[in-house]
Amino acid sequence: MPWPYRLQCFDCHAQYPAQTTNYRCERCGGLLEVTFRISRRKVPWTNRGLSVWRYRELLPVDNDRFITTLVEGGTGLHHCPRLGRELGLKRLYVKNEGENPTGSFKDRGMTVALSKARELGKRKVVCASTGNTAASLAAYSARAGLKCVVIVPEGKVAAGKMLQVMIHGARIFQVRGDFDEAMRAVVTLAEHRKGFYLMNSLNPFRLEGQKTLAYEVCDQLDGEVPESLVLPVGNGGNISAIWKGFGEFQTLGITKTRPRVIGVQAEGAAPIVKAVKRKRDRIEPVTSPRTIASAIRIGSPVNWTKVLHAINESHGTAETVSDKEILEAQRDLASKEGIFVEPASAASIAGLRKSREAGKIDRSDLVVCVATGHGLKDPSVVDYLPKHEGYTLKITQPDWIERLERTI
Ligand code: F0G
Secondary structure (H helix, E strand, O other), rough: OOOOEEEEEOOOOOOEEEOOOOEEEEOOOOEEEEEOOOOOOOOOOOOOOOOOOHHHHHHOOHHHHHHOOOOOOOOOOOEEEHHHHHOOOOOEEEEEEEHOOEEOOHHHHHHHHHHHHHHHHOOOOEOOOHHHHHHHHHHHHHHHOOOEEEEEEEEOEEEEHHHHHHOOEEEEEEEEOHHHHHHHHHHHHHHHHOEEOOOOHHHHHHHHHHHHHHHHHHOOOOOOOOOOOEEEEEOOHHHHHHHHHHHHHHHHHHHOOOOOOEEEEHHHOHHHHHHOOOOOOOOOOOOOOOOOOHHOOOOOOOOOHHHHHHHOOHHHHEEEEEEHHHHHHHHHHHHHOOEEEEEHHHHHHHHHHHHHHHOOOOOOOEEEEEEEEEEEHHHHHHOOOOOOOOOOOOOOOOOHHHHHHHHO
């Protein structure tokens, strides 16, 4: 059973009952969030294995009967000494969310939101997506036997993600335009047809699953809290959820501090970074966002109020990175630490490098970078790898072993 919770407007703090299915405040149109009644206490989960559902009491699904899981969370927090040395950092860790069932952090949120959807009696779920949300929703809907509709920007989703959506049997609709248009379409659909339950990060129940990343990081560091947490920002759900998670652990008395959160966006899709750098309290949407990191090719992030709050409250910052920097960071992490992530995820490493160079992160800081999705999802980056000389092995030649050695 979860601890008592309710829904609350992020802006005007209007309260709503726990079973509310709206995702916007009826009074002011603000974003909703789940708020748990928590205080310092001894927690019941210390002997449970690391996973999203380890933190059952802080997940807003009332009845265990509805839980739909593929065993998500419990991803590795990998110490990266080689890359850390290169970046001049004593303690660099990468939280590899590609280890989740469908290869991205979305599964953390989806197990909770899909379970909640079932508890609320929903039969049809819908999302707009740059790929990973759709892949995750398709898998969890298949697991639960729900109908799944995904709306994606035509021709702008990585091949691996499209394959996932198709193999899990979701209904795919493609819109001419970018993600922001797909997002507008699903919101309109969900507003006009109550039977379709919206599963984007506007859905506050999804963010409740995603906040468990923060809990896990604290537990994996034996109660220590990173000084800085760096992660890519698209729609802004993840950074907001993780910030909430760190806050809850502090309220419970498990940890004493919270990290600075550093949001990274691609140069061609950086409305949040622009607002942070200009010290604005609202964003200006970017039309026709552009970047190789298709997962974060978003010009009008729906969770922007929550993101600006998280960055400001944490005394964090935001950074843009170029596509070239993203691709270099992707290769660095793969070739120096053995962790293969998709371009959007590599943006966090590229952003970390830039923040270090700008002196925004101290050498002695404990830094955690969130690698949000697996590299195999987007095979198109092969086109950007440095051209290797193709070596053909002619094993009919008697000296083939010597020839092989000479090339190394
Ligand atoms: N990294 C990856 C790999 C993503 O797929 C996304 C978002 C993000 C980072 C950004 O997270 O939106 O919570 O700020 N992907 C969404 C999708 C938009 O549809 O899959 P965010």
